[in-house]
Amino acid sequence: MEPVVDIRGLTKRFGEREVLRGLDLTVPAGICFGVLGPNGAGKTTTLRALLGLTPVSGGEVRVFGEVMPAAGRAVRARCGVVPQADNLDPDFTVIENLQVYARYFGLADAAVAERIRELLAFVELTDRADAPIATLSGGMKRRLTMARALINRPELIILDEPTTGLDPQVRRMIWARLRALREEGRTLLLTTHYMDEAERLCDELVIIDHGKILERGTPRELIRKHIESEVLEVRGKVEQASAALAGAKDARIELIGDIHYCYTRDARALMATLEQHHELTFLHRPASLEDVFLKLTGHELRD
Amino acid sequence: MPTTTRPRFRHAAFAVWARNMLVLRKMLWSSLVINFGEPLLYLVGLGFGLGMYIGGQMDMPYLTFLASGILASSAMNTATFEALFGVFTRMVPQKSYDAMLASPLQIADILVGEILYCATKSVIHGSGILVVAALLGAVTGWQALWVLPLLFLVGLSFASLALIMTALAGSYAFFSYYTTLVMMPLMLLSGVFYPITALPVLVQNILYGLPLIHAVQLVRPLMAGLPVTDVALHLAVLVAYGVVGYLIAIRLIHKRLSI
Numbered sequence: 018m019e020p021v022v023d024i025r026g027l028t029k030r031f032g033e034r035e036v037l038r039g040l041d042l043t044v045p046a047g048i049c050f051g052v053l054g055p056n057g058a059g060k061t062t063t064l065r066a067l068l069g070l071t072p073v074s075g076g077e078v079r080v081f082g083e084v085m086p087a088a089g090r091a092v093r094a095r096c097g098v099v100p101q102a103d104n105l106d107p108d109f110t111v112i113e114n115l116q117v118y119a120r121y122f123g124l125a126d127a128a129v130a131e132r133i134r135e136l137l138a139f140v141e142l143t144d145r146a147d148a149p150i151a152t153l154s155g156g157m158k159r160r161l162t163m164a165r166a167l168i169n170r171p172e173l174i175i176l177d178e179p180t181t182g183l184d185p186q187v188r189r190m191i192w193a194r195l196r197a198l199r200e201e202g203r204t205l206l207l208t209t210h211y212m213d214e215a216e217r218l219c220d221e222l223v224i225i226d227h228g229k230i231l232e233r234g235t236p237r238e239l240i241r242k243h244i245e246s247e248v249l250e251v252r253g254k255v256e257q258a259s260a261a262l263a264g265a266k267d268a269r270i271e272l273i274g275d276i277h278y279c280y281t282r283d284a285r286a287l288m289a290t291l292e293q294h295h296e297l298t299f300l301h302r303p304a305s306l307e308d309v310f311l312k313l314t315g316h317e318l319r320d
Numbered sequence: 321m322p323t324t325t326r327p328r329f330r331h332a333a334f335a336v337w338a339r340n341m342l343v344l345r346k347m348l349w350s351s352l353v354i355n356f357g358e359p360l361l362y363l364v365g366l367g368f369g370l371g372m373y374i375g376g377q378m379d380m381p382y383l384t385f386l387a388s389g390i391l392a393s394s395a396m397n398t399a400t401f402e403a404l405f406g407v408f409t410r411m412v413p414q415k416s417y418d419a420m421l422a423s424p425l426q427i428a429d430i431l432v433g434e435i436l437y438c439a440t441k442s443v444i445h446g447s448g449i450l451v452v453a454a455l456l457g458a459v460t461g462w463q464a465l466w467v468l469p470l471l472f473l474v475g476l477s478f479a480s481l482a483l484i485m486t487a488l489a490g491s492y493a494f495f496s497y498y499t500t501l502v503m504m505p506l507m508l509l510s511g512v513f514y515p516i517t518a519l520p521v522l523v524q525n526i527l528y529g530l531p532l533i534h535a536v537q538l539v540r541p542l543m544a545g546l547p548v549t550d551v552a553l554h555l556a557v558l559v560a561y562g563v564v565g566y567l568i569a570i571r572l573i574h575k576r577l578s579i
């Protein structure tokens with residue numbers, strides 16, 4: 018089947034700065050696909066390019082098989098976008114936001130009345146239909162933004178950090194809705210900084226940095242490929258922890274900040290050693306996508 | 321689920337216009353007060369007061385002279401302020417255009433919709449002035465209704481020009497250059513309050529190269545029931561400013577939003 022998104026050799030320069038350097042990305046239909054990367058890696062620029070909202074410096078972008086940005090109007094009519102920053106219309110109520118947005122898609126009021134009722138129920142805002150935007154909480158705004166992105170029954174839904182800044186209840190609710198949308202056969206493309214979110218939602222993902230794809234696969238594949246199966250995080254005085262871990266065999270140890278991360282296939286021996294050291298505390302956990310992410314993109318801060 | 325109803329993209333600009341009209345409708349009462357209150361103050365305050373001194377020196381009552389000047393200049397002001405402050409608010413702090421551009425709308429649709437809305441506001445505001453002027457006896461005959469489509473054109477023209485400033489603005493403060501250095505002199509010098517024949521010939525010639533005087537000279541005879549002269553010239557200048565303003569503004573806004 019033809020991929021929904023097919024990006025080849027995409028480059029983008031802002032003056033001297035190269036934001037995308039030959040990025041290749043194909044997104045098959047009907048899955049939830051994640052784009053992970055530190056700030057400034059080129060995630061948002063990639064999303065803008067595939068919606069035809071930014072001129073590219075080189076390469077080819079096809080969405081639904083159509084060449085962008087030439088087919089921008091037609092392609093965007095089949096997409097739904099949940100942007101990073103809420104841009105709901107503050108001049109309107111909840112329901113008016115959906116009505117007005119539907120008109121941008123050329124959908125007549127009568128034709129979308131039923132759809133709007135469905136969507137308000139879907140994001141649990143039915144009882145807030147007539148509330149002004151200013152009275153909504155952050156979580157409600159996000160849910161409304163999500164409903165707005167679905168007004169045109171999009172085949173491809175693009176979500177740029179959909180759950181940033183939300184409380185755990187709302188995050189879980191949004192995850193459930195995103196899974197429901199995927200079950201309906203829609204394609205989801207999302208960026209996120211939350212590795213647990215990517216691990217739970219994404220069937221497949223890419224990690225990008227400095228405008229290039231570093232790695233691609235399912236969350237499990239990536240963890241298995243790059244990280245030992247178990248992780249011990251050791252806290253305490255750095256010198257004491259270093260001394261205690263000095264004799265550890267079969268473990269890869271990294272010191273980041275004041276925590277020693279021990280990656281190993283079998284943590285039992287190491288835990289037995291650490292039990293002796295009452296001055297240290299440790300956390301034993303399975304390897305996660307975050308470990309992969311940090312290994313591939315490094316530990317230095319990005320702004 | 322059934323697939324999307326096929327969008328009617330030809331109406332794209334009107335969706336933007338309709339969005340703004342819905343906001344305007346919500347502020348109907350407050351805008352009515354402004355639309356009728358302001359011209360009433362001008363016409364009663366200036367028209368009767370100044371008219372006592374000036375009366376009889378012109379080929380029409382001063383109140384008619386002033387009302388036509390106010391009509392033309394308020395169309396300029398209304399469209400300009402909406403295109404500066406209104407558009408900037410939607411483009412920058414509210415990020416409304418980001419939301420619109422994620423739909424099938426394009427930058428041109430948004431700008432055309434905004435300009436149409438600015439011009440519509442000019443007509444609505446002008447209608448208020450026209451009603452007040454008629455009640456005060458400053459309007460001679462039904463031909464004065466031709467003023468309304470004319471104000472629409474004046475609105476289109478000044479909205480397009482103002483969008484250039486909006487495209488370049490980093491904050492609201494930037495607009496005071498335009499309102500103080502461009503709008504104020506235009507309003508004070510373009511024959512709104514007194515005939516421009518009172519000014520030096522050089523200044524008069526400069527003013528004929530600018531748009532407002534042409535709006536005034538079309539509106540005034542329509543209000544006074546006098547024959548309208550040089551219609552094609554006046555219309556051509558207004559259209560030319562509008563077209564050039566639009567072409568520059570859309571380039572600048574493309575540069576600003578397509579990053």
